[in-house]
Amino acid sequence: MDHAHFRRTAVAPVLAAYAATPGVDAVMLGGSTARGDADRWSDVEVGVFWARPPTLAERLAPAPSVRPGTPEDDDPPWYDYLELDGLAIDVEHALSSKVEETLGLVLEACIPDPDGLTLLKGLVDGSDIGGPRPELVHMWQRRASTYPRKLAIAIVERDGAIDKFWRCQMLAERDNPVLLAREFLRVTNQLLTVLHAVNGCYTGHVLAFKRLDAMEAELSHAPADLAQRLRTVFAAPPPEATEVLRQLVEATYDVIEAELPEADVTRLRTRFRTTRRPIE
Incomplete structure (x- = not known):
């Protein structure tokens, strides 16, 4: 049908x-x-x-x-x-x-x-x-x-500010898959919102795509194997999933630097890499 x-x-x-x-x-x-x-x-x-x-x-x-x-x-x-x-x-x-x-x-x-x-x-x-x-x-x-370039930059500088990524390691060590999934979803939503902006695609409250592979095909500027890496984030053991997501965010910053050099990617990377060390 x-x-x-x-x-x-x-x-x-x-x-x-x-x-x-x-x-x-x-x-x-x-x-x-x-x-x-x-x-x-x-x-x-x-x-x-x-x-x-x-x-x-x-x-x-x-x-x-x-x-x-x-x-x-x-x-x-x-x-x-x-x-x-x-x-x-x-x-x-x-x-x-x-x-x-x-x-x-x-x-x-x-x-x-x-x-x-x-x-x-x-x-x-x-x-x-x-x-x-x-x-x-x-x-x-x-x-x-x-799609206005200034709008893309505004979205990148807002949603590209992914902070407190260290929570993923903390929640993985605490064996709390519920809150870990929430963190993965938060970071993934920000990442995909940024990639849609870089590609001149409008998104709002909800990212409107039904199939990951079709979404990847529409994003000319994106990390390699985006759809499969996203599936891994939500299917792999927590330590592996966290590392895959970390690499995806860093790769997204690479895309931003190449396509929207006016954006302050250094600030975004610094914020993303800021960590909280556990006290042994």
Whole structure:
């Protein structure tokens, strides 16, 4: 089964219903269904852009199974959920004016706001754009098509500051796999956020990739054998896993030095290498 095609077909009436709602500027299909890499576990993401704040009734009108996820009087964005024969659909409502403001913040001021980066990721992936003003979304996508170098540097200098790596050795010696896994995840998330920035790929709160090998193929500038080394981090015995992750971070700093020499990699390396010695 082509899971993306199936989901695109199933959600088409919902997109059309939102597009016909008064006050809507545009609607957009997002996430893995729009990218074409949906699998049997995938839900569907829909973006609805409004010229004015919608009422709760307007948000719920397109389908009888819509459930409000955000109260009407909360600030945007607003989230709703519905199911079509078991298929979960997540709907995010945003004001077009707020999108404009956010794009200015991230693309022009180069402030790595997580919400703004999540929005940009959704816009870049978006497809099946409709509504009375689809040109708005096309314009936003054109603006986002050039990843600002200053934004990449800002993300690298924020998320590349990986500190207290010595905790991994401490937790391995304490035989605490739960907290060790949390540390591995923290460091890995920072590492992958940095690599996506170096490669001009937007990421937000959650790194949006389903398959490690496909992600590696999209990152032209990255440590060798990235996907397999990441698997080793979460599968090997703790001492080996810690060393593999340490080498990955150092290799990522090498990539930054080669691709973004304006970034202060010396500061990042110093912070990463700072250790705490145990008292014998």
